[in-house]
Amino acid sequence: MKKLINDVETMLSESLDGFTTAHADIVALGEGSQFVRRRTPKPGKVALISGGGSGHEPLHTGFVGHGMLDAACPGQVFTSPTPDQMLAAAQSVDTGAGVLFIVKNYSGDMMNFQMAAEMLDCDNETVVVNDDVAVENSTYTTGRRGVAGTLVVEKVLGAAAERGQSLRQLKQLGDAVNKATASMGVALTSCTVPAAGKPTFQIGADEMEMGVGIHGEPGRRRIKLASADDIAHELTGAILKDLLKAGQQVLLLVNGFGGTPMLELYLMVNAVHKVLAGHQVKVARHLTGSYVTSLEMAGCSVTVSALDEAQLALWDAPVHTAALRWGM
Amino acid sequence: MKKLINDVETMLSESLDGFTTAHADIVALGEGSQFVRRRTPKPGKVALISGGGSGHEPLHTGFVGHGMLDAACPGQVFTSPTPDQMLAAAQSVDTGAGVLFIVKNYSGDMMNFQMAAEMLDCDNETVVVNDDVAVENSTYTTGRRGVAGTLVVEKVLGAAAERGQSLRQLKQLGDAVNKATASMGVALTSCTVPAAGKPTFQIGADEMEMGVGIHGEPGRRRIKLASADDIAHELTGAILKDLLKAGQQVLLLVNGFGGTPMLELYLMVNAVHKVLAGHQVKVARHLTGSYVTSLEMAGCSVTVSALDEAQLALWDAPVHTAALRWGM
Numbered sequence: 001m002k003k004l005i006n007d008v009e010t011m012l013s014e015s016l017d018g019f020t021t022a023h024a025d026i027v028a029l030g031e032g033s034q035f036v037r038r039r040t041p042k043p044g045k046v047a048l049i050s051g052g053g054s055g056h057e058p059l060h061t062g063f064v065g066h067g068m069l070d071a072a073c074p075g076q077v078f079t080s081p082t083p084d085q086m087l088a089a090a091q092s093v094d095t096g097a098g099v100l101f102i103v104k105n106y107s108g109d110m111m112n113f114q115m116a117a118e119m120l121d122c123d124n125e126t127v128v129v130n131d132d133v134a135v136e137n138s139t140y141t142t143g144r145r146g147v148a149g150t151l152v153v154e155k156v157l158g159a160a161a162e163r164g165q166s167l168r169q170l171k172q173l174g175d176a177v178n179k180a181t182a183s184m185g186v187a188l189t190s191c192t193v194p195a196a197g198k199p200t201f202q203i204g205a206d207e208m209e210m211g212v213g214i215h216g217e218p219g220r221r222r223i224k225l226a227s228a229d230d231i232a233h234e235l236t237g238a239i240l241k242d243l244l245k246a247g248q249q250v251l252l253l254v255n256g257f258g259g260t261p262m263l264e265l266y267l268m269v270n271a272v273h274k275v276l277a278g279h280q281v282k283v284a285r286h287l288t289g290s291y292v293t294s295l296e297m298a299g300c301s302v303t304v305s306a307l308d309e310a311q312l313a314l315w316d317a318p319v320h321t322a323a324l325r326w327g328m
Numbered sequence: 329m330k331k332l333i334n335d336v337e338t339m340l341s342e343s344l345d346g347f348t349t350a351h352a353d354i355v356a357l358g359e360g361s362q363f364v365r366r367r368t369p370k371p372g373k374v375a376l377i378s379g380g381g382s383g384h385e386p387l388h389t390g391f392v393g394h395g396m397l398d399a400a401c402p403g404q405v406f407t408s409p410t411p412d413q414m415l416a417a418a419q420s421v422d423t424g425a426g427v428l429f430i431v432k433n434y435s436g437d438m439m440n441f442q443m444a445a446e447m448l449d450c451d452n453e454t455v456v457v458n459d460d461v462a463v464e465n466s467t468y469t470t471g472r473r474g475v476a477g478t479l480v481v482e483k484v485l486g487a488a489a490e491r492g493q494s495l496r497q498l499k500q501l502g503d504a505v506n507k508a509t510a511s512m513g514v515a516l517t518s519c520t521v522p523a524a525g526k527p528t529f530q531i532g533a534d535e536m537e538m539g540v541g542i543h544g545e546p547g548r549r550r551i552k553l554a555s556a557d558d559i560a561h562e563l564t565g566a567i568l569k570d571l572l573k574a575g576q577q578v579l580l581l582v583n584g585f586g587g588t589p590m591l592e593l594y595l596m597v598n599a600v601h602k603v604l605a606g607h608q609v610k611v612a613r614h615l616t617g618s619y620v621t622s623l624e625m626a627g628c629s630v631t632v633s634a635l636d637e638a639q640l641a642l643w644d645a646p647v648h649t650a651a652l653r654w655g656m
Contacts, residue, residue, distance in 0.1 A: 002516040004592040006555045015591045018598030022614040057590035188330040227334045259587045261623050262385035263343045264332040270346030286350040295589050298330060325654055
């Protein structure tokens with residue numbers, strides 16, 4: 001295992017120390033390193049909290065700040081954070097308007113966020129993200145997995161919360177954005193979880209995993225390495241089937257899994273555009289980069305989000321986090 | 329070779345098409361895909377042009393826009409762009425105040441940018457970046473290599489040009505920032521140039537290349553994989569030796585080479601901080617991420633830039649590019 005670490009046991013806390021040092025103008029580390037919170041809470045605003053296993057950075061800690069999350073709870077690599085972490089985060093950032101949890105659909109996260117919600121003595125709601133159209137049920141999931149579409153849900157909800165929307169409005173908006181968002185990914189290599197010390201899965205030198213999950217979970221099928229155009233056709237085709245009607249305008253997120261260069265990601269943007277154009281789907285907004293990763297896994301996912309005008313305006317609204325920043 | 333591509337021959341042009349489509353609000357593709365230019369030139373401003381081999385994205389195309397570059401000329405992967413490209417870019421973005429070329433110190437780039445400068449019939453100057461303290465002379469270089477410090481030079485000069493500094497002032501400022509900037513990197517794995525189809529160098533499962541170049545060029549020595557703290561000590565130590573006096577304040581860029589997760593990069597930030605603190609060096613600004621890459625190589629570089637207050641203010645000034653964006 002080749003990683004820039006000192007000790008598997010302290011890896012996460014050392015990385016969080018570096019993160020909060022580098023972004024001290026935006027975030028602060030919660031007590032006992034249980035969570036990362038927005039440095040300056042905004043009174044009267046619904047607090048948005050997400051979290052999940054580490055190893056997907058910049059998700060979620062990189063999305064804490066103005067116009068996005070109020071706190072993020074990082075678990076160990078690919079391991080759910082505990083209810084205690086979520087509870088501590090909620091108590092730290094709630095300013096009286098209630099707490100909205102944004103949870104990716106994995107059994108561990110779902111159970112722990114639900115426990116935290118039950119223990120919490122303030123008004124709260126939960127939005128579950130399950131945008132991955134690759135498979136129903138998976139290694140760690142009942143139903144669909146939550147993947148890169150989570151970024152879109154967090155950004156749109158973050159802007160809406162900043163504008164003063166109520167907990168009930170945000171819950172409704174979050175469910176709507178999740179429903180309008182679909183993703184699918186492909187892996188060319190495996191990732192290596194530090195505590196395991198070896199690749200999560202074995203894959204041949206000429207193979208790829210079509211429909212892979214963001215923890216290296218199996219997808220739809222293991223096939224021979226295909227061209228970027230063929231990959232774009234299969235990923236986007238599955239998404240279109242799930243989601244879209246011709247003539248729609250969409251947000252397109254081409255997301256790297258951690259080990260794929262920007263040169264290839266932009267080539268995929270070009271390839272996906274050709275497929276979308278063939279279906280009369282217009283791309284109104286773009287985001288390209290490694291935002292929801294699987295450690296150093298090579299590959300990418302395509303996320304399409306059919307946002308309406310009001311939701312696109314929330315996407316465009318100012319954001320100031322470690323990983324997304326515009327308009328301020 | 330596992331890459332998201334259709335054809336090695338068309339890889340660069342397809343990627344540039346995707347890039348300019350995704351960022352059409354910021355950039356436009358020059359004639360014949362020879363260069364990427366700022367969408368809206370600013371009359372009366374000195375035009376800043378950089379370029380070099382592709383495979384280091386987001387450098388340089390990702391730094392075209394308000395407050396940074398006016399144009400970037402991408403060569404094929406790890407291959408210098410041609411003088412024709414630079415000339416076409418200069419003629420496209422010069423608005424009469426002259427052209428400043430920012431060139432990383434590699435023999436091919438130096439020769440081609442010099443030819444372009446000689447052919448150009450407008451006032452022009454060149455700033456050469458050679459921040460890599462790892463080795464004197466290298467595979468493609470006489471003297472020191474230009475690496476991630478190029479980003480710092482481009483950002484500071486971009487802000488100064490935006491504020492109306494003259495060509496002579498910018499040349500002087502660029503040389504000063506280059507002199508105040510030092511970098512060194514380490515590779516855990518090789519990269520694979522698409523046209524070569526195989527890894528640039530072989531490296532054992534327990535080895536790393538200390539002082540590696542951004543094309544996988546040899547560094548100081550091939551050694552056993554060390555801890556993050558030991559790596560930070562060696563990289564930062566070499567930089568401090570070259571650059572710093574105790575009590576200085578600096579900008580710290582921890583840069584990923586393309587295959588290293590943010591989790592590890594932030595851990596390195598923490599490790600480098602400890603070393604700098606031991607030398608009474610205060611980090612005034614941070615940038616962390618994969619900005620000057622070597623395709624999918626795993627590893628990172630540390631760049632320290634001892635900027636003065638005026639230069640730090642230029643670093644902080646608004647920038648709106650595909651890869652760096654703040655203050656607007």
